[in-house]
Amino acid sequence: MPAPEQKKIRIATTSLAGCFGCHMSLLDIDERLFALLEQVEFDRSPLTDIKHCGPCDIGLVEGGICNAENVHVLREFRNNCKILVAVGACAVTGGLPAQRNHLSLADCLQEVYVTEISLHNGMIPNDPELPLPLDKVHPLHEVVKVDYFIPGCPPSADTLWKFLTDLLTGRTPKLGADLIRYD
Ligand code: SF4
Numbered sequence: 001m002p003a004p005e006q007k008k009i010r011i012a013t014t015s016l017a018g019c020f021g022c023h024m025s026l027l028d029i030d031e032r033l034f035a036l037l038e039q040v041e042f043d044r045s046p047l048t049d050i051k052h053c054g055p056c057d058i059g060l061v062e063g064g065i066c067n068a069e070n071v072h073v074l075r076e077f078r079n080n081c082k083i084l085v086a087v088g089a090c091a092v093t094g095g096l097p098a099q100r101n102h103l104s105l106a107d108c109l110q111e112v113y114v115t116e117i118s119l120h121n122g123m124i125p126n127d128p129e130l131p132l133p134l135d136k137v138h139p140l141h142e143v144v145k146v147d148y149f150i151p152g153c154p155p156s157a158d159t160l161w162k163f164l165t166d167l168l169t170g171r172t173p174k175l176g177a178d179l180i181r182y183d
Contacts, residue, residue, distance in 0.1 A: 018063025028157035
């Protein structure tokens with residue numbers, strides 16, 4: 001009788017107020033992706049066509065929180081993922097997008113959509129389908145509990161690989177100084 005197939009670890013990923021650079025860094029593990037895919041399967045992710053996060057072992061979230069939809073998606077991930085990981089500077093601290101925190105949101109929208117010199121009859125978009133922007137950009141842990149933080153903009157492929165292989169083999173992830181960076 002063939003041995004029963006081992007259940008794969010289920011991983012969801014998303015980009016909130018991110019630039020997809022952290023996802024690109026994950027893809028940078030290159031041929032190690034084949035080894036990874038033997039052990040894991042992907043749930044909701046920009047790499048799949050799954051629209052909502054279901055029950056998962058690990059959720060990897062890049063990007064901070066800049067609008068109402070980000071909050072909704074982050075809560076969906078927290079409710080479904082046993083382990084939630086803030087991946088990259090934006091998720092850990094708000095990152096470069098949080099530089100807008102010292103400006104007024106109203107002034108930013110006015111400048112970009114109305115005052116900008118190349119615009120003619122500009123107006124601030126107000127379609128109800130658009131997610132409302134928040135006054136400030138927030139790191140993930142200000143909205144939900146986060147289990148692990150991986151700094152870096154982005155964290156390197158080697159960092160993400162070490163982190164994931166630690167988790168997949170049941171070890172508490174431990175990143176040496178050579179794998180931690182903040183730029
Ligand atoms: S941490 Fe850097 S690479 Fe990752 S989403 Fe933010 S800006 Fe992009």
